[in-house]
Amino acid sequence: MAITVEKPGVDGLNEAVAALRDWQSEGVAWQLHPGDLGWFWRSGAEATAAAVRIWRRDGRILAVGLLDGADLLRLTTAPDVRRDEELARRLADDVIAPEHGVLPSGKVSIEAPMDALLQEVLPGDGWHIDEEPWTPLNRDLTEPVKAPDLRIETIGPDKAPVWAEVIGASFDGSKFTAGKWHTMAAGAPFADARCLLGYDDHGDAIAAVAVWSAGPGKPGILEPMGVHRDHRGHGYGKAITVAAAAALQELGSSSAALGTPSSNVAAVATYESGGFQRLPEVRDLTRDA
Incomplete structure (x- = not known):
């Protein structure tokens, strides 16, 4: 089956949290953690649901994204699909075209695992590596x-x-x-x-x-x-x-x-x-x- 992207709705938030919890492990970039959704939740369950995106294939959650503000998508994937080409291409397609509703038009950024294939697929089409680095600790x-x-x-x-x-x-x-x-x-x-x-x-x-x-x-x-x-x-x-x-x-x-x-x-x-x-x-x- 093809990969689909969805807004989970309030009832689906727990499923996104559970997936993020399951994906955390030592040595794997944590890019998006259940606690990130927890801190965002201060704006309410409906606002959090509106900011979350879930990508699935055959019912399985492959990736979860959080629109952390108007111009930043914080994104992570299940560890075993970081190099999945079909997923990387679908993610790139969804964020390149504003009409897909994942990111607005204008200046935007994506925070994604450094080992994800998306890091290689997306540059080009107007995308580039940002000049401002972050330090994980x-x-x-x-x-x-x-x-x-x-x-x-x-x-x-x-x-x-x-x-x-x-x-x-x-x-x-x-x-x-x-x-x-x-x-x-x-x-x-x-x-x-x-x-x-x-x-x-x-x-x-x-x-x-x-x-x-x-x-x-x-x-x-x-x-x-x-x-x-x-x-x-x-x-x-x-x-x-x-x-x-x-x-x-x-x-x-x-x-x-x-x-x-x-x-x-x-x-x-x-x-x-x-x-x-x-x-x-x-x-x-x-x-x-």
């Missing part, structure tokens, strides 16, 4: 993680306003609210997630992070992590990062992973100080018009 969790010298709390619904306030004060232009936290927490991926708060010696919440497991023995991710803009420069970023790794270890994750723009030198340094190792840079595929 990873921390192995097979060894015990030493708790940081910072009071850490795993929060529940009652602390959602505090967590939202710290996240909002960590990112310029953030519109995150306690209501969005509750919406995010209602999503299927949150069953494997924890939200942490870090407190200084005065009892003020100064750092926050969400961690997302994909199940025991699989890599987990941090998304997002932030330090309140009024409390930077005291090592809180390192401390909350270590706490995040410890939380993922408690959830059974085999490693902790994240990605950040390589230009954000301070962020890369913070994660490295928290025991994360820098991996080879990756770049998006971009179409300028």
Whole structure:
């Protein structure tokens, strides 16, 4: 049968999450993780369903994409079909033509596994390798993680306003609210997630992070992590990062992973100080018009 692409609808989101969870393993680019859908879920189940695309063949899910904003498609495939030519050609066809509804016209980018055949098929037709690299980072969790010298709390619904306030004060232009936290927490991926708060010696919440497991023995991710803009420069970023790794270890994750723009030198340094190792840079595929 031919490969088809679909919007899953709210009822089909759990199927996409399950596929992404199943595909996570050590040594395989995590490009799109169940936690990425979990963090996007803050906008609601309907908005998340509208942003997800699923490619199938004979009923089996081969690839899942997330329209992360108006101009970026974050895409991954089942590990065993990364080099499948039929899938690569279908993915390329779907993203080249705006009328297919996967990406709009104009400048757009695709984040896809570096070992996927799509990386070789798509360049041309106006597509090229983006100039701005990203740095993936990873921390192995097979060894015990030493708790940081910072009071850490795993929060529940009652602390959602505090967590939202710290996240909002960590990112310029953030519109995150306690209501969005509750919406995010209602999503299927949150069953494997924890939200942490870090407190200084005065009892003020100064750092926050969400961690997302994909199940025991699989890599987990941090998304997002932030330090309140009024409390930077005291090592809180390192401390909350270590706490995040410890939380993922408690959830059974085999490693902790994240990605950040390589230009954000301070962020890369913070994660490295928290025991994360820098991996080879990756770049998006971009179409300028």
